[in-house]
Amino acid sequence: EPEVTQTPSHQVTQMGQEVILRCVPISNHLYFYWYRQILGQKVEFLVSFYNNEISEKSEIFDDQFSVERPDGSNFTLKIRSTKLEDSAMYFCASRTVVEQYFGPGTRLTVT
Amino acid sequence: GDSVTQMEGPVTLSEEAFLTINCTYTATGYPSLFWYVQYPGEGLQLLLKATKADDKGSNKGFEATYRKETTSFHLEKGSVQVSDSAVYFCALRDDKIIFGKGTRLHILP
Numbered sequence: 001e002p003e004v005t006q007t008p009s010h011q012v013t014q015m016g017q018e019v020i021l022r023c024v025p026i027s028n029h030l031y032f033y034w035y036r037q038i039l040g041q042k043v044e045f046l047v048s049f050y051n052n053e054i055s056e057k058s059e060i061f062d063d064q065f066s067v068e069r070p071d072g073s074n075f076t077l078k079i080r081s082t083k084l085e086d087s088a089m090y091f092c093a094s095r096t097v098v099e100q101y102f103g104p105g106t107r108l109t110v111t
Numbered sequence: 112g113d114s115v116t117q118m119e120g121p122v123t124l125s126e127e128a129f130l131t132i133n134c135t136y137t138a139t140g141y142p143s144l145f146w147y148v149q150y151p152g153e154g155l156q157l158l159l160k161a162t163k164a165d166d167k168g169s170n171k172g173f174e175a176t177y178r179k180e181t182t183s184f185h186l187e188k189g190s191v192q193v194s195d196s197a198v199y200f201c202a203l204r205d206d207k208i209i210f211g212k213g214t215r216l217h218i219l220p
Contacts (some may be wrong), residue, residue, distance in 0.1 A: 033207060035208070041183065041212075042210050042213055043155065043210040043213075045208065045209065048207050050205060056207060089154075091155060093208070098160070098162055098204070100204070100208055101157075102154055102155040102156075102157075104153070106122040106153075
């Protein structure tokens with residue numbers, strides 16, 4: 001069964017560094033999303049992406065964040081200058097009509 | 112804006128007990144409704160869904176019915192198992208998914 005994959009599974013970085021989180025959505029899906037979950041808290045929407053542009057973004061998704069679909073398969077989330085409060089689990093998702101399929105997540109730890 | 116409210120946890124039950132986790136939603140339209148489950152150390156798995164009023168979603172013995180009149184989507188299971196211990200998220204879809212805060216379920220053997 002096709003699935004969303006994410007790499008790396010765990011990323012440790014120092015405050016102020018740039019990180020890129022990578023996702024490979026399911027191949028025939030057209031809508032892509034990033035969410036994050038700070039430890040012990042609920043899952044929060046960051047951004048949605050369709051037709052090579054951002055469809056919607058939340059207040060969390062400020063100028064430090066960007067997304068890109070650099071080729072036909074990858075979907076990336078970049079954080080330009082990480083802060084301690086960016087430490088969280090980041091989930092990528094893609095969908096067809098109804099269901100969103102989530103990847104396993106990347107745990108980002110900012111020290 | 113749209114939102115989801117679910118019962119606070121943790122919920123602790125003995126094996127074979129009946130489970131209900133309450134969920135209500137606020138939405139301007141007619142969203143699809145979901146329950147996701149997150150096992151310890153893992154990602155989000157879709158447990159069940161319902162796309163319109165009076166639909167019943169079911170999977171692995173869990174059920175939830177989309178009730179438009181009460182804007183609810185309560186999760187139920189007749190006989191829980193230790194392996195059901197996890198965090199359960201109620202959610203609605205308005206393009207993006209809006210999650211509730213999650214309910215931690217702990218089943219005692």
